Amino acid sequence: MRAGPSQEEIRKHNLGTLLRHVHVGGPRSRAELTSLMGLNRSTIMALTADLTAAGLVREELPRDTGRAGRPSLVVRPETARVYVLAFDVGVDRLAAARIGLGGVILDRREIVRAREPFDLGRTVATLGAFARQMRRRARADAVCVGAAAAFCGTVDASAGLVRSGPNIGAVDAPFGEELTRRLTLGFPVSVGNDADLGALAEHTRGAGRGCRDLIYLHGDVGIGGGIIVNGQLLGGHGGYGGEVGHMVVNPDGRPCGCGSRGCLDAEVGERAVLEHAGRYGEAIGRDGVRAVVDAADRGDVMAQDALQRVGGWLGVGVANLVNIFNPELVIFGGMLRDIYLGTAAQVRSRIATRTLFPSREHARMRTSWLGDDATLMGAAELAFAQVLADPLDALSRVAP
Amino acid sequence: MRAGPSQEEIRKHNLGTLLRHVHVGGPRSRAELTSLMGLNRSTIMALTADLTAAGLVREELPRDTGRAGRPSLVVRPETARVYVLAFDVGVDRLAAARIGLGGVILDRREIVRAREPFDLGRTVATLGAFARQMRRRARADAVCVGAAAAFCGTVDASAGLVRSGPNIGAVDAPFGEELTRRLTLGFPVSVGNDADLGALAEHTRGAGRGCRDLIYLHGDVGIGGGIIVNGQLLGGHGGYGGEVGHMVVNPDGRPCGCGSRGCLDAEVGERAVLEHAGRYGEAIGRDGVRAVVDAADRGDVMAQDALQRVGGWLGVGVANLVNIFNPELVIFGGMLRDIYLGTAAQVRSRIATRTLFPSREHARMRTSWLGDDATLMGAAELAFAQVLADPLDALSRVAP
Structure with missing residues (x-):
């Protein structure tokens, strides 16, 4: 002061x-x-x-x-006039949106991503083309005041560098730098971890509005986490905090892409669900997971057994987080929405038996309100940060 | 603003x-x-x-x-003139100190506590007698500007209520209220979880000075945790955050006093160490744990095996926390200092194999600097909070 x-x-x-x-x-x-x-x-x-x-x-x-x-x-x-560009790189899709002040999606593009090793140049080219198309369709007097991307990996936000993304095969990719160069907005494109940004979006305008302590769990192929502590996103020393997907819940469990074993990611991720249900090699991604949840609903015993196993481990993971964070809210987003809906009983039972009473007494479980847009909307919030911090100055740096 | x-x-x-x-x-x-x-x-x-x-x-x-x-x-x-009263209720001891501005211990009392169920009246009477003795020995012009206590349990700080302390047998004990009544200082005695206050002390004037993101692990009979996120103690929704001792590291593991199984507390606490070493029923407490570490040092195979097992689980727990928090520092305090010194290799190996590289790259492990005084010193910092927030006003409420 x-x-x-x-x-x-x-x-x-x-x-x-x-x-x-x-x-x-x-x-x-x-x-x-x-x-x-x-x-x-x-x-x-x-x-x-x-x-x-x-x-x-x-x-x-x-x-x-x-x-x-x-x-x-x-x-x-001025929703139609003042906007940001938001991007989302997930394992199975690339998405982009033009989002107006007030959090309104004005335009949106999405393409399926093949499960191939991450190709920086092609990804940036696709997102750049989306941006060009959307900006061309904007009103003549519209101004772009920021841009940001969510990425399904560990991100060094200060450098826009994707340090690692085991599920997408990215290592030390200068994603922010390349996207900034491609977009030629005159200001840098911010990059954040997708689950962190999902947490930010749910906290700002989703299931977590008004909560100061929440955990957002994001399921893509694996499991990510974004944690809001006392109203602020948990960053940690290097900004890599919140990697709850690599918390070990089953020490001798399934091998994980990170090199460890029995991580929440390995026990609850897409592959675990599909293998336990005897459906690995059939439909993958969200459709594959949803098919298992639907089959369990219809009485398929193998699918029910798969969800029982996965739900137990999800419950252990959530119970650990309840003990550690004493959150008001745990939000299940992305593919975990479907899984949670099929395993809520297991999750609740683990919370009841594996947490201290004071830690759990006010903890609620909810599914994401923003659904598949949570990470993209979170990128938009990150992109709006500058104009909200200093509204008049930010306008001096609008994209040409 | x-x-x-x-x-x-x-x-x-x-x-x-x-x-x-x-x-x-x-x-x-x-x-x-x-x-x-x-x-x-x-x-x-x-x-x-x-x-x-x-x-x-x-x-x-x-x-x-x-x-x-x-x-x-x-x-x-004015260290000799301006002081607070700090208390610490551990499973095996009751301690009190008169601590001067600047964090100097001016006077100190300690008594061994028998392992009996918590008796609120007797505990408060003992601490009250300590306080009386110490205040009588203070300079005539000395002023008491605050008082606080660390307690080995889950604490509702707003009410000074000990919600639960499985290792000491306390349930919903109005500890703060009773201690306030006994001390008649004219202002309330604050109460905090011992590991939280240990974290505060190590952050303020111990191994964690200058770190904004650290985890303090406190071993008493069980394991507690205090976590500093971006310079602030993690509280959580009800102030119960940081209960890392009840994170499950071994789902089918040893039963825990909290009712769960395979908690860090159960796998790494005193009883696990002593039982694995075949010494349960012999010396207990710090002496018992230290004897195992010393015996392992001297080549006792059973003691070495005990530490190997305990160290593995401690390592899994710390690895989980490194993934979740991306801390700069993990500090081992209380009885865990001794255990860490005997198991550092296992802990480091688990961190190497069970964390993401970016999460661990700057994470250092250290033992507590404040040793057995960490929790007591943390209580003093809590007691000084008022005078530091509003120095002149706080003086208007000094104890008579």
Whole structure:
């Protein structure tokens, strides 16, 4: 705090806070913002005027207040004008979206990815083509204020470097750098771990809204995790925190792509589900997993047995996380949504028998609200971070 | 930030920051404080004058600067005058200390605790007697500015309630309330989980100084954990976070006092060590564990085998935590210091084979610097929190 923040810093902070309110919470009347932010009406008016002049929000009369007297103007994010580009590299798909302020998907592209070793050049070319197509379709006065990508691997966020992605075959790939070069936006493309970004998205506008301590478990082919501790994403020393998929739950268990054995990833991942169900080599990916859950539902004994085994290990993993983090919420996303729906009983039973009572007493289990868009939406939140931190300055770096 | 902090809030913050610098870092010259805090000399002078007038620090000429020119005055904490009372309830001992500003133990009492079910009344009476003795021996002008206790169980810190302590037999014990009533200090006694407070102490003035992401593992009879994430103690939703001792490392393993099986606590705790070594029923506690480590050192095959087994499970647990938290440091404290010294090879080998490379690349293992005082020192830091947050106000609530 030093000698205290300057007037300029206070203004910047307040502009960012107001913008975040309408970005996350949707249109708000000036009166609501006044009470949410604890500022007086004239300050809110001045802040809104600045954001309006910058083209980040607009003010409108509410449709019908149903109340007498002069209605409070409603502040809306300029969703169609101010947008970011978000990307998602999963094992089985590449996705891209143009997402407007307020978290609205304005445009979206997706392509199936073959299960081949990661090819940096081809991936970046595909995502670059998506970006070009989507930007061409944007309104003439639209501005791109950020770009970010989710990647199914361990990411050094400071360098945009994918350190490792056992399920996709990526090692030390300069993904952020290449994507930045390809997009020529004039600013760098941020990169984050997909499960971390999924956690961010669910925390901001999904099942975890308002929770300060949550765990998001993401199933792709393997299992990733993103953890929110006291409202902040757990980074760890190098930013690699949250790799709960490689927590050992069964020490002598199945071999894992990481070189260890019995990791949550190995015991609960796609291959475990399919092999236990005797369906390995048939349909893969989400369809394959969903087919097992559906078959179990219809009474297929082998599929039921597969889910029982997988659910037990998932339960041990979740129980460990409940003891370690005392979370308010555990969210199951990606392919784990399907698995959780088929194994909730096993998971709950493990939590009941393998956690301390105080640690579990308020812990709820939920499936992702954002579904397959969680990681992509999380990339958008990462891309919006700059404009929310310093709204007026961020506009000086919009893409040409 | 609202309309920005008031001058009074800024002053309070700066007074607390300056006091924390000399409390944690020891005596500092005004010149050092000026540069550490990024404030100008006259502001530092004014802050120091306020803290001096309050009796929290004093200014002295340095002994010998070895430099020409007018030396900068040195600001020292009033260690002998301003103190807190710290308590520690472990399975095998009750300890209390009078600890001066700057973290100096001025007086200390300790008594062996028999392994009987927890008796709230007797425990509080013993600690109360310690406090009385120590306060009687304090200087006439000394002031007690806080009091806190570490407890070997799950603690609801807001209520000072010990929710559970399987190793000591405590359930829903209103420990903080009773101790507050007994001490009649005029302010409440804070209570925290012992491993959490050990983490706080090692982070503040022990092996973890300067680290923002660390894990402190505390061995008493069982295993507890305190985790620092981005410089802050991990609390979780109800404040019960960090119960790493009940992470399952061996699903079909030894029964645990918590009702589960194969918890880190059960596989690495005192009883596991003694039973594997064929010494259960002989010496217990720290002496018993140390005897096994010493015997292994001397070539006792059974003791070596015991450590090998225990070390393997400890290694699996630490590897899981490295994957989950990507810490800079793991600190082994309490009885785990001895165990780690006898099992470092197993622990390191599990980390090498069972973690992702990026997660482990900067993770170091260390034994506690504060040793058996870590939890007690952590209680003192908790007790000092109030005076560091608002130095002048806290003095208005000193004990009579």
